[in-house]
Amino acid sequence: MQKTIFLKVLFLFSLNSCTTDLYKVDIDLSEGFEPQIAVTSVLNPDSAINLSCILTVVAYSNKQTNAPVINKAILYDITNSNVYELSKKSKNQSVLLSLNDLKPMQGGIYKVVLDISNPTASIVITDTVPLLKPTITDVKISSIQNTVDFFGTVNFIPVVSERTVYYELVIYCQRQGLLIPNPAEQYWQTTLKTSDRIVTQEDYYPSLLLLEAENPQSLLFRMDKNNIINTINFEYDAGSHGYWGHISSIDNNLRIELRVVSYNYFRYKTSLYKQRYAAEGDLLYGMSAPVKVYSNVSGGVGILGSYCKTDTTVYVEGKTYRN
Numbered sequence: 001m002q003k004t005i006f007l008k009v010l011f012l013f014s015l016n017s018c019t020t021d022l023y024k025v026d027i028d029l030s031e032g033f034e035p036q037i038a039v040t041s042v043l044n045p046d047s048a049i050n051l052s053c054i055l056t057v058v059a060y061s062n063k064q065t066n067a068p069v070i071n072k073a074i075l076y077d078i079t080n081s082n083v084y085e086l087s088k089k090s091k092n093q094s095v096l097l098s099l100n101d102l103k104p105m106q107g108g109i110y111k112v113v114l115d116i117s118n119p120t121a122s123i124v125i126t127d128t129v130p131l132l133k134p135t136i137t138d139v140k141i142s143s144i145q146n147t148v149d150f151f152g153t154v155n156f157i158p159v160v161s162e163r164t165v166y167y168e169l170v171i172y173c174q175r176q177g178l179l180i181p182n183p184a185e186q187y188w189q190t191t192l193k194t195s196d197r198i199v200t201q202e203d204y205y206p207s208l209l210l211l212e213a214e215n216p217q218s219l220l221f222r223m224d225k226n227n228i229i230n231t232i233n234f235e236y237d238a239g240s241h242g243y244w245g246h247i248s249s250i251d252n253n254l255r256i257e258l259r260v261v262s263y264n265y266f267r268y269k270t271s272l273y274k275q276r277y278a279a280e281g282d283l284l285y286g287m288s289a290p291v292k293v294y295s296n297v298s299g300g301v302g303i304l305g306s307y308c309k310t311d312t313t314v315y316v317e318g319k320t321y322r323n
Helices: 002-018 263-280
Strands: 037-043 049-055 069-077 082-085 087-091 094-099 109-117 121-128 135-143 149-157 165-175 219-223 231-237 240-243 246-249 252-261 301-316 320-322
Touching: 037 109, 037 121, 049 069, 049 109, 069 094, 109 301, 121 301, 135 252, 135 301, 149 252, 165 231, 165 263, 219 231, 219 263, 252 263, 263 301
Parallel strands: 037 301
Antiparallel strands: 037 049, 049 094, 069 082, 069 109, 087 094, 109 121, 135 149, 149 231, 165 219, 165 252, 240 246, 246 320, 252 301
């Protein structure tokens, strides 16, 4: 009897809760806020040097900001004792800094110094490009039965080092099997899932309790000098189309990049993932405590990271199954 009464009360309470009016409340977070310079750049030996500089804004603000005024932007190639002035180009609310005549070298140490007014700031950032890159020896891709997903493994020769080496696996997909193929279809970065312990033990990887969490766009992991693991597995979705009770996964070209990344890059990217998943919360504990994204920018926020990569491209044939 008591159980029946409790259930009735709970039911009435739920009905009342559903009809409760909600009111929009404006929250002003601007008090005491001081804008900072945010710098973003990732160096690698295959690309010219580019940096983006913007001003931070108050959270949830739609207010437009002006681009920072950069008086001088200098790049120091510490390894070769060379100094370069970066060219500047304003775009919307940001300033793009570039040096097209120089590509970073493996093992090179680079420092960027920015003299900025409005707001007044002196920015200093340094990173070291990894000396070596891994070697991919084999890639295997197979379709997962009764799904449009694919399962892949990458075998690779790790970098030999006395220190911990940080890696990132990134996958780019180009659809090939559409009903109306487009030869100009661009590669796009897929999200990835894995059961590999070397990845899932990292604290950024989403837990099973994050039921609706989107998978990360890359898999970051570390290997110590005595770690002999040289295989990483992943799952991805290349897209699908259906007809007459059948579903077909799409043929695709898959470009696989295995990167050795700098410590700064690893800390920044993993903390960025952790911040996103903390905001989403999990099934048992709700929203987690806020996560601060790692920065190695002195005088501002952001990242100057680096990596060396090896890549390979494979063709993957789609599969059809009855829905």
